[in-house]
Amino acid sequence: MRLPNYQQQLKGRYAALGVVVIVVLGLLLARLWSMQVLNGVAYAKQADKNLTREVTTAAPRGRILDSQGKELVTNRATMAVYVDASAKGDSALLGRLATALNIPLADVVSRASDVREQALAPRIVAVDVPMAAVAYISENSVLFPGVEVRAQPVRVYPMGMLAAHVLGYIGEASQSDIANAGSTAYQYGDLVGKSGAEVQFENVLQGVRGSNVYQVDATGKIQSLIKQVDAVAGKDVQLTIDSAVQAVTEQALAQAIDDAHKSGFPAAKAGAAVAINVKTGEIISMASLPTYDPSLFLGGISEKNWTALTSKDSNYPLTNRVIMGQYPAASTFKAVVGLAGLEDKMLNTGTTYNCKGVWTEMGEQWKKYCWNHAGHGVESFTTAIRDSCDIYFYHLGYLFYNDGGEKLQAFARKFGFGQKSGIDLPGEAVGRVPDAAWKAAYNQNYPEYQGWNPGDTVNLAIGQGDLLVTPLQLVNAYAGIANGGKVMKPHILKAVLGADGKAVYEYKPEVAFDTGTSAENLAAMKAALVSVTRSGGTAYDAFKGFPVTVAGKTGTAEVAGIDDYAWFVGFAPADNPTYAVAVLVEQGGHGGSIAGPAARQIFAALLNLKIEHVTATDVSR
């Protein structure tokens, strides 16, 4: 009854099932061979990456020191809380964060949704977070997704707002900072220089990030520290700025604005002052008003503060007016024009001209007035500078015009006007020395205004018209006069210091413009500039009783529709010039009464003299 040999009938079917078994196991084995033997190394790398997380640590930025080695900017370590960019819509999370950090929710929201920086970077919500809050956030990380606490060195400004424009401020690296970082590798959230010395010397100040490699589990929880590479701090930068002189410069400028208010110029709100070593080009002090507090930028500036610093009402405190402000030079330019006249032999030191208060050489219909409508009478080369006589210089300008060429402009350019000085600070303005080509181009849509007229050169001769200078260009030109015709390249970098405090780089003075002016003519101009601060000069009041002889020039710039700008620029000691100083007060009135006394205080600081605040009168222009 048994099936006869039915196994025999099924043999083929067992074979088929056996083949299925072999094929399945063979397929698995082949795939496993490919994964484990052929590509095992690649998977092992992935496994290693799985297990480890690299957390980089920020390197402290280098300090910024003054010329005496005093700290202008330094660091301290603090804890900062970052929140992922995607968290800005998570109001529950931001609410918990505000509670944990004990700061207003509105601040957290505004920082988390900060739009100034790139879209994906984590936002700094708070710096200087107390350890208790740090611990709470770390322990309850489930409640704070996307929130990160990092140890972070924070900039400290031991001297407060001193030299804010020179130092500049820092901020989070932007997308373009990261893209254009060059040798420095940035990460989102890194702090980088944004203006001033901070950005100028970024590659020196920025250190090298450290890295900690941790073993982590699947939830990202740290199991152990595998590798640690310490961050390398950035190098210190020593500036040519002398903090003591800087402080006096800032006070003097503020006082000048105050003086302007008292003498009937209530619109005076802004100004610039700069002191330079004429022999080396070192900037010893540089002040710009209004100023700002660089510490506002720590931990990311709030939108409210940013708006306040950039609105029109604020008078643009972020602008460094010494290098960025462009103004008519007014009578301070007469020193350059006078020298040009001597060098180009339009006149000599004996040339006199009778100032009757009104000047009609270009014709009655084009008559021009001296600031002194009564007339100065017969003016020599020296007294024309001393009295700041406009008519003497109208005449000289007319001579240049009739000469046919553009010798006056060419001479001005030799002293650095109309071009950048090359100072080691970002954002320097070019200024403008007007000439026929410029005027034609500028008025390309107004053919009737394209021609260069005698009045253009005549206006230029008293530093008005279309001339624009920066306070730095002006102080450089005077420093050049003081320094035998050589204009040194202005700079704020003195040295770069290594970790041991020794200089790894020292700035070597460079000539920026060698004007080739004759010593004889320079001596004549110096004598004329000295007379300005002497009895009868426009700055006599300002420098009365000053124990060191100062050579200088006042200026009162006319700007259409608003109050005059007050200038003083000069150098001292006159017999062995070391320092040049320029002071400008926007809408401050007269140079001799407003800018001169400020310059006196700055000179006093430079020369270690008693710093006195004097009040002076001056009606010249």
Added chain:
Amino acid sequence: MTRVNERPRLWFVNWPLVVVSILLLAAGSVMVQSATSGMTGGSALFQRQLLGIGLGGVFMIGAWAFDYRKFQGWTGPLLILDALLILSPKIPGLGSTVNGATSWLAIGGIRLFQPSEPAKIVTILVLASVIASHKGSIDKPSDVFKLVGILAVPLGLILVQPDLGTGMVFVAIAAGMLLIGGLKPRWFAILGISAALLVGALFGLNSVLDKALGKDVLIKQYQIDRLMVFVDETRDPLGAGYNLKQAKIAIGSGEFSGKGLGSSTQTNLRFLPNPHTDFIFAVTAEEFGFFGVIVLLGLYLALLVASLSISASSRDLFGSLIAAGLIAMWIFQVLENIGMQIGLMPITGIPLPFMSFGSSFMVTNMFGIGLLLSVWTRRQGIPGI
């Protein structure tokens, strides 16, 4: 005839099957111990695994001692038992839901076992009983439809649970048994194509309905993603895609010689989910490398070859079919479990025979070994047993 009777009784035991089973159980125990050692309550899990093996041993010996032939002809009662087993978790108060599938039998909140596991064995017995009655040749459409109808009962019930993985095992078991049971090749083609068309139609209908109603109707999108992850890891990056990625890293990083027992970083640092259950193979491959994989697959080969030889030497078709069903079950589970971890198969939660943690599963597999031993011991030419 007398010569046969004089043979020692031990000769009636299929020693290769016993040895390979013991080796697989040992390997499984070692790996479960390794995978659970870093977990909270890991040693309790390991003890439960050993308990499962002990319980499985009891069932194995019971099945061996029992004359399997007595099951033949119990088609009706077995089918009812099958349906009851599969349906039992659905009975209010008896079911417990784990990972979205109501597949556990629980009383008073205490989970007892997964009835779908013993249902596999019952299904094998049901099908063996029915197929054996066709005496090795199935060609009549009415016979085919009857068989499909009988298979449709457990398969349909398991799919509504939903437990796609176990459903696929049932299909594989049926295919293996029909192969040995004599289903004509053209019927394999017809049934295969019909199944493919049915699945295609289901998915087509699903997408039409989803679009028309603007929501997931029949099949949830996440279910499709989970299934299709082996084609494209990014489809379910936080779920199945993550699991697959971590399993592949574990396996690949084992390289040739492995990281050593207990040194699976993927497990110890919890990158690998469920390392003691569905992903036990990844732990093994990471700790013992390709070398260990060859040994493990070699053990499965030995298990399946021994089973095949038992199937081939059975005194009756019923015994052959039981063995064929077990072979099909194991080879499919090995293919699906390892295949899903190396990106060859869709990800469904099917454990690895004798290796994965789980008592219901262990008891079922060991009961299968007992059935094979029963078939072997009572094979043709050994009278009186």
